[in-house]
Amino acid sequence: MISGRCLIIMEKRNSKTEKVELEEIKRNGEMYDRTIYVADYTNQTNSQRGVEISTQRPNDISSFVLVNRSKVDFYAVNLDRNKGLTGGETQCECLCCGAKANKKRWVLFLEMKYCLDKNIGERSREALSQLRHTRDYFFDNNLLDPETCRVYFNISIPDYSNLEPFTQFSFSQNELLSMKIDEKTVLWGHNRIEILNGSYLGTPSGKRK
Numbered sequence: 001m002i003s004g005r006c007l008i009i010m011e012k013r014n015s016k017t018e019k020v021e022l023e024e025i026k027r028n029g030e031m032y033d034r035t036i037y038v039a040d041y042t043n044q045t046n047s048q049r050g051v052e053i054s055t056q057r058p059n060d061i062s063s064f065v066l067v068n069r070s071k072v073d074f075y076a077v078n079l080d081r082n083k084g085l086t087g088g089e090t091q092c093e094c095l096c097c098g099a100k101a102n103k104k105r106w107v108l109f110l111e112m113k114y115c116l117d118k119n120i121g122e123r124s125r126e127a128l129s130q131l132r133h134t135r136d137y138f139f140d141n142n143l144l145d146p147e148t149c150r151v152y153f154n155i156s157i158p159d160y161s162n163l164e165p166f167t168q169f170s171f172s173q174n175e176l177l178s179m180k181i182d183e184k185t186v187l188w189g190h191n192r193i194e195i196l197n198g199s200y201l202g203t204p205s206g207k208r209k
Helices: 004-028 117-140 173-182
Strands: 030-032 036-040 051-054 064-067 074-078 094-098 105-112 149-156 185-188 192-195
Touching: 004 074, 004 094, 036 105, 051 074, 064 105, 105 117, 117 149, 173 185
Parallel strands: 064 192, 105 149, 149 185
Antiparallel strands: 030 074, 036 051, 036 064, 074 094, 094 105
């Protein structure tokens, strides 16, 4: 049995850990309580513009949408504009995480690829490498605590919503299951994800994972 004193110490430690792990995310990101759209203008504008996050759907480019009908508070960090936060150039483009959760907060690592349909498989593998690098960097540098995070990877191909899920082009069901068990990470391939609450995200099919 855990004593009352131990419980108090654990609660203080958990509170301190939460404060530290979200410090950089709060400093470099923005808090939202509504649906956001993420688009990458790099190719379209010859690098004059990059990744942009908005609460309005862009009318000049296809985008990824994080639906928030429940109006859950969450942070979003544009990693394209904060490359120093991940220590290099191989990071994914965006990180979002629930601001509050009872036990584990959801954390979404997002990578978008604007490519031809014939290249979806190759670009998806490339995206997974970027997603893993970013997750590992955040965990290894104590920017996030793996014990308090429910991790999701999402590969978005904004121009091809009719071909979802994009994971089918590169990954077998065994690979997806292995990642979920061994890495405690869910890999999706959608242009639309929904926030269910502070702890869970859902796919377009409405399934909670």
